[in-house]
Amino acid sequence: MNPLFPTFHSIQFLGRVLSFNKPALMGILNCTPDSFFEDSRVNSLQAVVEKAEKMVHAGAMILDVGGHSTRPNADPVTMEEEIARVIPVIKLLVKNFPEIWISIDTYRLEVAQQAFLAGAHIFNDIGAGNMDEGILEWVSNNQIPYILSHSRGKYNEVHSLPNYLNVVEDVWTDLAKKVQFLRSKSFTNLIIDPGFGFSKSLDDNYKIMAQLPQFKELGAPLMVGISRKTMLCKFLNISSEEALNATTAMNSIALLLGADILRVHDVEEAKQVIDLVEKLKKYGLSNLS
Numbered sequence: 001m002n003p004l005f006p007t008f009h010s011i012q013f014l015g016r017v018l019s020f021n022k023p024a025l026m027g028i029l030n031c032t033p034d035s036f037f038e039d040s041r042v043n044s045l046q047a048v049v050e051k052a053e054k055m056v057h058a059g060a061m062i063l064d065v066g067g068h069s070t071r072p073n074a075d076p077v078t079m080e081e082e083i084a085r086v087i088p089v090i091k092l093l094v095k096n097f098p099e100i101w102i103s104i105d106t107y108r109l110e111v112a113q114q115a116f117l118a119g120a121h122i123f124n125d126i127g128a129g130n131m132d133e134g135i136l137e138w139v140s141n142n143q144i145p146y147i148l149s150h151s152r153g154k155y156n157e158v159h160s161l162p163n164y165l166n167v168v169e170d171v172w173t174d175l176a177k178k179v180q181f182l183r184s185k186s187f188t189n190l191i192i193d194p195g196f197g198f199s200k201s202l203d204d205n206y207k208i209m210a211q212l213p214q215f216k217e218l219g220a221p222l223m224v225g226i227s228r229k230t231m232l233c234k235f236l237n238i239s240s241e242e243a244l245n246a247t248t249a250m251n252s253i254a255l256l257l258g259a260d261i262l263r264v265h266d267v268e269e270a271k272q273v274i275d276l277v278e279k280l281k282k283y284g285l286s287n288l289s
Contacts, residue, residue, distance in 0.1 A: 005219035066105035150195030
């Protein structure tokens with residue numbers, strides 16, 4: 001497959017390099033009282049350290065800190081409250097896990113900027129620069145490692161369903177326009193996320209997963225975040241608490257289709273998937289991409 005953009009297999013920040021020659025794990029730390037999966041919530045600084053330590057020990061290279069739930073019908077959170085939730089957590093992670101990359105999961109520029117002042121290394125933006133002003137300019141001007149995650153509209157519209165003509169082609173095109181802008185600014189610290197669960201119907205998510213290799217053409221490491229999401233629970237008629245097996249199955253498929261990063265609640269189980277797939281690759285298994 002010939003990518004349409006220059007291909008980069010790593011991100012760099014402040015002299016540090018994170019390579020994706022082998023798939024990496026991003027562990028989810030939700031500093032919210034209402035995230036959709038209760039076990040991912042951390043409601044005290046001691047709980048943050050304990051959960052982060054478990055994730056790092058299990059193999060997480062990135063810890064993703066979020067202070068604003070993105071589940072359907074989530075309660076709105078002010079910017080001040082979001083900052084108050086995430087900044088102490090980021091500072092604590094920097095102190096206790098200096099070797100780990102810390103991602104801030106937000107759609108707000110000010111929250112991201114405050115997070116980077118506190119020690120964050122990656123900006124995970126579900127809004128793809130659409131939900132706040134100046135995000136892509138700040139990212140490109142400062143070479144901020146950036147996860148470009150697909151969605152459409154503002155925050156309160158993220159679970160609305162656009163009228164796609166062809167969801168795979170339309171999502172790819174939306175992302176490609178942003179990639180083209182960032183590459184025109186000589187930006188290299190890019191990760192692509194197709195945005196499973198955001199601005200997509202149930203079937204849209206599965207259509208994108210089936211065509212995941214197409215997104216490798218964007219020339220950046222590819223992140224997949226389907227852990228315990230509605231696309232699994234609604235289709236299988238199970239709760240998020242019952243969705244570990246489904247998550248493991250889909251993570252396996254995502255790796256075979258070219259995923260470079262798995263964003264997960266259950267790091268230990270996801271690490272086993274990566275290890276098994278990598279073992280098989282030693283004996284000739286090829287990516288389906």
